[in-house]
Amino acid sequence: MPQYFTITRAFAKTKVASVILLSVLLLGGLAACSGGPTAGPTGGGGETSSGGVVNLTLWSWVTGVDKAVALFNQTHPNIHVTLDNVGGGTNEYNKLYTAIKANNEPDLAQVEYQLVPTFETTGSLVDMSKYGANAVKNQFVPWTWSQVSLGNSVYAIPQDTGPLVLYYRADLFQKYNLPVPTTWAQFADAAAQLHAADPNAYITDLPPRDPGWFNGLVWQNGGQMFNINGQSWKVDINNPKAQQVATYWQGLLSKGLLKTEPDFSDAWYHDLANGTIATWISAAWGAGTIKPNAPQTAGKWRAAPIPQWQAGQYVNGNWGGSTTVAFSDTKHPQEATEFAMWFNTNRQSVEDMIKGNAIYPADLAALKSPLVNGPQSFFGGQNVGATFLTASEHVNVNYQWGPTINQVYDDLSDDFTAATNNQGTLNDQLNAVQQSTIIFMQGQGFNVTT
Numbered sequence: 481m482p483q484y485f486t487i488t489r490a491f492a493k494t495k496v497a498s499v500i501l502l503s504v505l506l507l508g509g510l511a512a513c514s515g516g517p518t519a520g521p522t523g524g525g526g527e528t529s530s531g532g533v534v535n536l537t538l539w540s541w542v543t544g545v546d547k548a549v550a551l552f553n554q555t556h557p558n559i560h561v562t563l564d565n566v567g568g569g570t571n572e573y574n575k576l577y578t579a580i581k582a583n584n585e586p587d588l589a590q591v592e593y594q595l596v597p598t599f600e601t602t603g604s605l606v607d608m609s610k611y612g613a614n615a616v617k618n619q620f621v622p623w624t625w626s627q628v629s630l631g632n633s634v635y636a637i638p639q640d641t642g643p644l645v646l647y648y649r650a651d652l653f654q655k656y657n658l659p660v661p662t663t664w665a666q667f668a669d670a671a672a673q674l675h676a677a678d679p680n681a682y683i684t685d686l687p688p689r690d691p692g693w694f695n696g697l698v699w700q701n702g703g704q705m706f707n708i709n710g711q712s713w714k715v716d717i718n719n720p721k722a723q724q725v726a727t728y729w730q731g732l733l734s735k736g737l738l739k740t741e742p743d744f745s746d747a748w749y750h751d752l753a754n755g756t757i758a759t760w761i762s763a764a765w766g767a768g769t770i771k772p773n774a775p776q777t778a779g780k781w782r783a784a785p786i787p788q789w790q791a792g793q794y795v796n797g798n799w800g801g802s803t804t805v806a807f808s809d810t811k812h813p814q815e816a817t818e819f820a821m822w823f824n825t826n827r828q829s830v831e832d833m834i835k836g837n838a839i840y841p842a843d844l845a846a847l848k849s850p851l852v853n854g855p856q857s858f859f860g861g862q863n864v865g866a867t868f869l870t871a872s873e874h875v876n877v878n879y880q881w882g883p884t885i886n887q888v889y890d891d892l893s894d895d896f897t898a899a900t901n902n903q904g905t906l907n908d909q910l911n912a913v914q915q916s917t918i919i920f921m922q923g924q925g926f927n928v929t930t
Contacts, residue, residue, distance in 0.1 A: 594881050621872055824842065
């Protein structure tokens with residue numbers, strides 16, 4: 481699942497002159513998975529042992545990475561990678577910022593797509609194209625490569641993705657005679673029909689503290705929260721497409737047709753398990769969340785394409801996903817790049833991460849693996865991998881992340897929570913975050929237009 485966090489914002493003030501670099505401005509961009517046990521962080525520096533072995537340090541929170549790293553070390557005797565799990569999302573990013581300021585960052589780290597521009601803004605990332613990264617470009621889902629590259633420059637290697645789908649309880653849809661919605665209008669109709677039939681049942685949950693979920697729906701609708709205007713950032717948090725998404729969900733919210741539990745909470749897991757919510761709009765990695773947290777519902781779930789704004793279309797967004805980056809202070813960028821490419825394309829390495837953390841890989845070959853492509857009994861024998869693959873193929877490739885997405889997500893989380901407590905509407909809060917983002921970016925030295 482995605483990790484959300486509060487970045488140490490003072491870090492954004494370092495190396496301000498670099499924020500106007502065109503390569504930073506144009507760099508485009510969910511499933512990141514929950515953290516495991518933490519360990520004390522170790523810095524990088526890529527030291528070489530007396531025997532000529534290059535030593536690299538990797539920070540990652542994905543279960544299964546330890547096996548992949550062990551395999552790499554076994555098959556690459558001249559490079560040794562030490563894995564350090566300093567915690568997922570919030571923990572890792574804050575420790576990374578501290579380490580970068582102290583010139584003690586690791587050689588490599590797991591970083592979600594939306595954070596790649598934030599790190600590149602400070603000049604912290606290696607341009608891996610100088611060390612052969614473009615050789616693996618065609619091995620990845622095409623839209624993911626556009627998230628990590630600008631022209632021939634490559635600032636990260638894709639690892640996993642989160643194309644959106646609709647998970648639904650087939651038994652509840654049959655019980656209440658609900659058609660599987662293919663449009664958002666039909667989804668709203670199903671919400672009203674279900675709640676009228678059972679006042680304790682809801683079509684889905686609107687998670688107020690999960691801005692990545694909302695952003696994925698804006699992405700699907702063709703909205704952009706950031707754009708480039710010459711040598712400036714155009715801030716467009718409350719763009720018309722985002723307002724359309726907010727208006728739609730506010731309508732369902734105002735009618736009492738939605739739950740508003742924080743997702744991934746105990747109460748939310750309980751709702752998944754007992755049928756209080758009949759659907760979950762989520763990413764491909766969501767299958768790995770439902771299974772262990774609602775085991776008694778085995779055989780009752782199905783996956784379908786996400787509803788569309790216009791009948792007959794298929795346009796999608798993404799929620800979550802990670803990359804592997806190398807930091808500019810590494811003494812061995814060539815070896816760091818070699819590892820990052822192998823790590824995310826070697827079949828056994830990727831399958832270890834699928835088994836360990838149910839990631840949905842960005843590597844095209846891995847999408848053919850039986851681990852993600854084949855009938856699944858939990859989903860009533862459905863090949864949900866085929867649904868995920870089609871969903872990935874329709875993700876809008878032109879999405880642009882901004883350099884302060886951490887601030888945007890923090891503010892959206894707080895303000896959307898207020899809206900679910902009848903303090904303004906979702907649209908009001910989008911407008912508020914538009915203004916807070918402009919003020920924040922200007923305070924950090926960014927050139928901003930609206």
